[in-house]
Amino acid sequence: MKYLRNVTMCIAAFAMVISFSGPAFAESVNGSYEENNPDKGGIMKSSDKIESATVYVLLPLPYAQNALEPVISENTISFHYGKHYKGYVDNLNKLVAGTELAGMSLEEIIIATSGKADKTAIFNNASQAWNHAFYWNSLAPEGGGEVPSTLKVKIEASFGSVDACKKELAAAATSQFGSGWAWLVLDGDKLKVVKTGNADSPLTKGMKPLLTIDVWEHAYYLDYQNRRADYVNAVIDKLINWDFAADNLG
Numbered sequence: 283m284k285y286l287r288n289v290t291m292c293i294a295a296f297a298m299v300i301s302f303s304g305p306a307f308a309e310s311v312n313g314s315y316e317e318n319n320p321d322k323g324g325i326m327k328s329s330d331k332i333e334s335a336t337v338y339v340l341l342p343l344p345y346a347q348n349a350l351e352p353v354i355s356e357n358t359i360s361f362h363y364g365k366h367y368k369g370y371v372d373n374l375n376k377l378v379a380g381t382e383l384a385g386m387s388l389e390e391i392i393i394a395t396s397g398k399a400d401k402t403a404i405f406n407n408a409s410q411a412w413n414h415a416f417y418w419n420s421l422a423p424e425g426g427g428e429v430p431s432t433l434k435v436k437i438e439a440s441f442g443s444v445d446a447c448k449k450e451l452a453a454a455a456t457s458q459f460g461s462g463w464a465w466l467v468l469d470g471d472k473l474k475v476v477k478t479g480n481a482d483s484p485l486t487k488g489m490k491p492l493l494t495i496d497v498w499e500h501a502y503y504l505d506y507q508n509r510r511a512d513y514v515n516a517v518i519d520k521l522i523n524w525d526f527a528a529d530n531l532g
């Protein structure tokens with residue numbers, strides 16, 4: 283899973299469909315990322331025998347669909363990953379096909395379309411594809427717990443303590459009005475907690491995301507109904523992947 287512990291890997295969610303590969307890489311939606319991406323770089327660079335356009339594929343969950351229970355149920359992950367996340371990726375493929383954006387990384391598409399009224403649908407689906415890949419990796423079955431020392435030093439410098447950071451993250455996640463995301467980000471030399479609405483991303487503000495919590499209702503409603511704060515607090519206590527956040531500092 284080391285390849286997923288790097289923020290740059292999370293944006294490289296696309297592969298070429300090449301003619302000699304048997305089943306198209308598009309089918310890696312249901313297959314093994316490692317098998318279909320032998321260089322583990324996410325981008326299949328094949329200069330020959332390219333048969334059709336670039337497609338974006340789902341990054342695999344870094345754990346089983348039931349691995350986050352009892353905090354997040356298999357039922358929730360099944361819908362969230364298999365329907366919502368897949369929907370964003372599928373929509374993105376349809377929207378960029380044949381345009382100048384096809385073949386760009388998700389990050390490049392997000393930057394290129396942010397704030398452009400005629401590109402809203404593309405931005406929303408690209409950003410949601412990126413945000414969800416990042417969210418899957420911001421959680422871990424044995425998450426919560428100790429913060430790695432490299433990150434802990436920076437958290438203490440910016441927030442005073444790990445507890446203060448967690449409180450600010452929880453407050454951002456619970457107070458985001460409507461759908462959106464809460465983030466721990468690196469902004470210059472300082473760590474900050476920020477929240478974004480709908481599909482918006484700190485990437486468009488030049489910040490470096492370290493971890494995120496999805497607060498769209500589809501992330502928690504099957505398990506918690508309207509009790510967003512219970513979902514947020516349980517995620518921060520038991521699932522948040524501080525190792526992933528620390529790796530993203532580098």
Ligand code: MN
Nearest residue numbers: 366496498501
């Ligand atoms: Mn979501």
